[in-house]
Amino acid sequence: xxxxxxxxxxxxxxxxxxxxxxxxxxxxxxxxxxxxxxxxxxxxxxxxxxxxxxxxxxxxxxxxxxxxxxxxxxxxxxxxxxxxxxxxxxxxxxxxxxxxxxxxxxxxxxxxxxxxxxxxxxxxxxxxxxxxxxxxxxxxxxxxxxxxxxxxxxxxxxxxxxxxxxxxxxxxxxxxxxxxxxxxxxxxxxxxxxxxxxxxxxxxxxxxxxxxxxxxxxxxxxxxxxxxxxxxxxxxxxxxxxxxxxxxxxxxxxxxxxxxxxxxxxxxxxxxxxxxxxxxxxxxxxxxxxxxxxxxxxxxxxxxxxxxxxxxxxxxxxxxxxxxxxxxxxxxxxxxxxxxxxxxxxxxxxxxxxxxxxxxxxxxxxxxxxxxxxxxxxxxxxxxxxxxxxxxxxxxxxxxxxxxxxxxxxxxxxxxxxxxxxxxxxxxxx
Amino acid sequence: xxxxxxxxxxxxxxxxxxxxxxxxxxxxxxxxxxxxxxxxxxxxxxxxxxxxxxxxxxxxxxxxxxxxxxxxxxxxxxxxxxxxxxxxxxxxxxxxxxxxxxxxxxxxxxxxxxxxxxxxxxxxxxxxxxxxxxxxxxxxxxxxxxxxxxxxxxxxxxxxxxxxxxxxxxxxxxxxxxxxxxxxxxxxxxxxxxxxxxxxxxxxxxxxxxxxxxxxxxxxxxxxxxxxxxxxxxxxxxxxxxxxxxxxxxxxxxxxxxxxxxxxxxxxxxxxxxxxxxxxxxxxxxxxxxxxxxxxxxxxxxxxxxxxxxxxxxxxxxxxxxxxxxxxxxxxxxxxxxxxxxxxxxxxxxxxxxxxxxxxxxxxxxxxxxxxxxxxx
Ligand SMILES: Cc1ncc(C[n+]2csc(CCOP(=O)(O)OP(=O)(O)O)c2C)c(N)n1
Ligand SMILES: [Mg+2]
Numbered sequence: 001x002x003x004x005x006x007x008x009x010x011x012x013x014x015x016x017x018x019x020x021x022x023x024x025x026x027x028x029x030x031x032x033x034x035x036x037x038x039x040x041x042x043x044x045x046x047x048x049x050x051x052x053x054x055x056x057x058x059x060x061x062x063x064x065x066x067x068x069x070x071x072x073x074x075x076x077x078x079x080x081x082x083x084x085x086x087x088x089x090x091x092x093x094x095x096x097x098x099x100x101x102x103x104x105x106x107x108x109x110x111x112x113x114x115x116x117x118x119x120x121x122x123x124x125x126x127x128x129x130x131x132x133x134x135x136x137x138x139x140x141x142x143x144x145x146x147x148x149x150x151x152x153x154x155x156x157x158x159x160x161x162x163x164x165x166x167x168x169x170x171x172x173x174x175x176x177x178x179x180x181x182x183x184x185x186x187x188x189x190x191x192x193x194x195x196x197x198x199x200x201x202x203x204x205x206x207x208x209x210x211x212x213x214x215x216x217x218x219x220x221x222x223x224x225x226x227x228x229x230x231x232x233x234x235x236x237x238x239x240x241x242x243x244x245x246x247x248x249x250x251x252x253x254x255x256x257x258x259x260x261x262x263x264x265x266x267x268x269x270x271x272x273x274x275x276x277x278x279x280x281x282x283x284x285x286x287x288x289x290x291x292x293x294x295x296x297x298x299x300x301x302x303x304x305x306x307x308x309x310x311x312x313x314x315x316x317x318x319x320x321x322x323x324x325x326x327x328x329x330x331x332x333x334x335x336x337x338x339x340x341x342x343x344x345x346x347x348x349x350x351x352x353x354x355x356x357x358x359x360x361x362x363x364x365x366x367x368x369x370x371x372x373x374x375x376x377x378x379x380x381x382x383x384x385x386x387x388x389x390x391x392x393x394x395x396x397x398x399x400x401x402x403x404x405x406x407x408x409x410x411x412x413x414x415x416x417x418x419x420x421x422x423x424x425x426x427x428x429x430x
Numbered sequence: 431x432x433x434x435x436x437x438x439x440x441x442x443x444x445x446x447x448x449x450x451x452x453x454x455x456x457x458x459x460x461x462x463x464x465x466x467x468x469x470x471x472x473x474x475x476x477x478x479x480x481x482x483x484x485x486x487x488x489x490x491x492x493x494x495x496x497x498x499x500x501x502x503x504x505x506x507x508x509x510x511x512x513x514x515x516x517x518x519x520x521x522x523x524x525x526x527x528x529x530x531x532x533x534x535x536x537x538x539x540x541x542x543x544x545x546x547x548x549x550x551x552x553x554x555x556x557x558x559x560x561x562x563x564x565x566x567x568x569x570x571x572x573x574x575x576x577x578x579x580x581x582x583x584x585x586x587x588x589x590x591x592x593x594x595x596x597x598x599x600x601x602x603x604x605x606x607x608x609x610x611x612x613x614x615x616x617x618x619x620x621x622x623x624x625x626x627x628x629x630x631x632x633x634x635x636x637x638x639x640x641x642x643x644x645x646x647x648x649x650x651x652x653x654x655x656x657x658x659x660x661x662x663x664x665x666x667x668x669x670x671x672x673x674x675x676x677x678x679x680x681x682x683x684x685x686x687x688x689x690x691x692x693x694x695x696x697x698x699x700x701x702x703x704x705x706x707x708x709x710x711x712x713x714x715x716x717x718x719x720x721x722x723x724x725x726x727x728x729x730x731x732x733x734x735x736x737x738x739x740x741x742x743x744x745x746x747x748x749x750x751x752x753x754x755x756x757x758x759x760x761x762x763x764x765x766x767x768x769x770x771x772x773x774x775x776x777x778x779x780x781x782x783x784x785x786x787x788x789x790x791x792x793x794x795x796x797x798x799x800x801x802x803x804x805x806x807x
Binding site: 113114115162165166167171173174175176177178179189190191192193194222223225226227253254255256260261262325326383384386388390391392395405406407408409410411412 | 506507510511514532534535536537538539562563565566599600601602603604605606746747771772773774775776777778779781782783784785786788789790791792796800
């Protein structure tokens with residue numbers, strides 16, 4: 001049964017990290033092939049090995065249940081990190097959650113319009129990935145994008161400002177909750193699955209330009225059934241593109257449990273001819289290790305990978321969905337209380353004496369204060385001016401517009417000023 | 431002078447309407463209802479009751495499913511979740527999993543599958559969560575469904591209903607706000623309807639399900655929760671509305687407003703504004719059906735009013751309004767006392783911020799103001 005999960009690992013139990021501790025190297029292969037759990041606090045480190053300094057490296061051993069593989073030799077079950085980084089990851093997850101809670105409140109106060117999809121519970125995915133890649137790498141995702149936008153460098157005020165439809169929002173109030181863009185971040189996309197081949201195209205451009213960057217093309221368990229996901233898989237493998245197709249399996253697509261939408265709900269095997277990795281997406285350390293491994297894999301020219309981050313969304317699909325008609329309150333409560341990514345990392349930080357309870361409280365406070373200040377700043381931002389100039393700007397690259405575009409009546413037609421073409425620098429180039 | 435008029439297509443149309451613009455008469459095929467019934471749109475207010483558009487759509491599907499075991503509903507979240515907008519609420523409980531089917535998110539795939547089922551003799555109702563997502567599947571709607579009957583030389587019919595909300599909703603941004611009336615309305619082989627009221631919704635959806643051709647039913651999310659009176663007749667499970675027949679929602683002698691879907695309500699308000707401010711009477715024509723289009727109703731009205739205004743919320747270029755004005759120019763040019771005009775959505779991908787979104791779609795005030803301008807008031 002186990003060999004079904006990782007057929008090649010049976011015959012080639014090669015580990016990548018030569019420097020892995022002996023215990024890991026000699027660990028029987030069978031043990032590594034356990035079922036991935038969503039235990040957020042399963043990694044191990046010996047207190048004695050944790051250095052005093054915040055930036056001195058030490059190694060964390062990931063749990064045997066951090067990964068499952070498909071046609072892939074397992075990645076190292078270790079993670080090189082520092083105390084400083086662990087604290088930063090903790091801060092980041094707390095900040096993302098705080099920001100999502102602010103969005104939740106603002107929506108309930110009717111200050112956020114339309115759809116608002118929150119990632120509460122899924123923070124470890126956005127945070128862990130960012131800590132495992134470089135700023136020159138690329139991410140594209142669906143509409144559940146606030147955390148990614150923030151991790152890619154979007155300020156909290158610009159993200160909340162966007163939700164509030166403000167001029168200084170991250171998309172100047174034009175995009176809204178689902179459409180946010182930033183350095184190496186290609187949105188924030190509203191059409192389920194459509195971002196997946198687009199992500200393959202970003203990888204194509206990297207390959208074309210001779211760059212060694214990696215692209216993570218994220219999608220949900222529901223989205224995984226879109227035909228174009230499979231089309232993207234085929235092209236990526238055919239052309240050996242440096243892309244990680246990363247499914248955030250939060251168990252539901254809107255109100256449909258994954259087993260009701262997917263003939264094979266083991267999303268990491270969906271690439272068929274693409275090696276796959278299933279990852280405990282509630283453990284930020286496992287997520288980071290997987291992102292690092294994938295980046296190296298792609299940089300080495302080994303082509304695409306299919307990832308499955310097993311995670312869970314605490315709230316409804318969007319703010320208008322109570323999220324309790326298609327799953328039990330017990331299920332939600334169990335995930336919240338026993339698999340929470342923030343609580344999990346906190347436990348480890350305390351256990352390994354990376355930081356004291358007081359220090360963590362101080363980090364909590366700092367994150368909270370920062371987010372609250374930023375939210376207040378966002379609320380103080382102005383709405384866009386309701387002018388023709390603002391309405392019609394940026395439909396085309398400035399200076400390259402047609403002479404005019406039509407309004408609701410001919411009186412409202414908007415004539416563009418003559419000006420030089422100003423192509424914006426693509427965030428990808430930074 | 432009379433002679434020149436006769437050369438105009440309008441004159442021809444009015445002389446011999448059935449042969450010039452033959453409308454696919456629905457009775458030819460299934461004809462469960464007497465033709466006279468369709469014309470009686472108004473019933474005595476006594477027996478009428480209020481119903482939301484959502485409930486009317488739900489009732490239409492339930493009645494047709496009850497009548498015909500070949501009718502089934504397939505789409506995302508239509509079953510256990512009771513519909514993303516609750517239009518299919520209760521259908522799973524009533525008709526079971528065989529006939530109310532939750533699809534994976536795979537529009538191109540499930541749309542193609544329902545087309546196949548229709549080719550093989552079933553009568554699917556293929557629900558798109560919104561028509562924005564039907565863009566993933568538009569090839570199946572047009573190439574597989576709309577063209578097959580013709581390509582097969584009439585051998586292969588395709589009785590299928592594509593339905594779901596179309597057009598903008600509030601605050602959902604550019605990718606979730608498009609109006610596809612013009613897209614589908616341009617395709618020979620499709621019939622396209624856009625209900626406004628609860629009666630429209632029920633009568634047109636039932637007619638769509640019974641029609642032996644592929645029919646696209648363009649609903650509107652912002653109308654789902656609105657209540658309208660349902661006449662006694664419309665409450666009947668035999669109530670259907672004919673395609674290609676517009677409804678005069680408000681008679682008038684000074685201006686013809688031709689409109690569809692949510693804009694019908696806006697035009698009715700604008701017409702009242704015009705009346706109270708200027709004492710003019712605008713005639714509001716609810717198209718109901720985009721394809722076939724009731725050109726005759728438009729010409730008759732323009733002949734009376736001499737002024738034509740098309741109102742819709744789609745993109746202006748190559749749109750429904752453009753088509754209405756072109757038809758007016760072709761068939762009713764001689765009756766016009768001023769150039770025909772249109773109020774449309776702005777040529778802008780829908781912005782998120784409310785103040786910008788408001789500038790992107792027709793408002794009642796804008797419609798009234800522009801009408802006043804047309805009438806030189
Ligand atoms: C093509 C398309 N179909 C349907 C929708 C409506 N829709 C939005 S999100 C969603 C569920 C997606 O689920 P999943 O991919 O698992 O992502 P999650 O919301 O769980 O993050 C659906 C059906 C859409 N936006 N685009
Ligand atoms: Mg999901």
